[in-house]
């Protein structure tokens with residue numbers, strides 16, 4: 001699957017991405033088989049431990065790529081595969097519960113180690129969604145659709161991530177409903193408002 005040159009190259013790059021103990025939590029979660037929703041040769045799938053919507057899964061690369069920022073054109077097959085796994089999860093959920101639309105993508109600046117793809121329903125209803133940063137990280141361009149990254153890699157051989165300043169702007173921008181023009185004063189107002197968007 002991977003056309004990466006050598007793990008030595010990865011190790012050199014690895015030094016530039018710093019992860020602390022907390023950010024190794026996904027790998028710790030993977031250590032306990034009962035947390036696994038499914039796996040194949042290239043990916044593990046788990047439920048997000050702090051889901052930010054009704055359905056929130058993570059498709060995690062088995063290959064030791066620390067972050068989306070380390071992905072190159074050599075990884076396009078892996079990214080395509082991760083997206084395929086994500087779409088199958090959506091299909092399976094929708095077969096039993098067709099209420100939800102899903103987003104499939106990467107955070108521009110992930111906080112957790114090992115390349116992982118978010119598969120998240122767009123209702124954003126969850127007790128774990130507690131901050132503006134949580135909201136904005138899934139509803140602004142801080143969240144990058146997998147399809148966009150794959151398309152850029154295929155067409156241009158590369159993709160660009162938003163700058164540090166752009167990321168900061170996305171995460172701190174004013175709250176806005178992801179389904180209409182409603183602009184709340186507080187996250188609490190928004191959390192009440194989005195209940196009205198649930199299909200009955």
Ligand code: AMP
Nearest residue numbers: 025026029048049050051107110111112
């Ligand atoms: P990211 O910002 O893309 O790195 O997102 C990391 C995701 O991992 C977040 O949605 C967290 O809720 C989730 N998370 C954090 N710690 C754990 C853990 N130990 N096990 C599973 N998911 C976790």
Ligand code: ZN
Nearest residue numbers: 177179180182
């Ligand atoms: Zn709304």
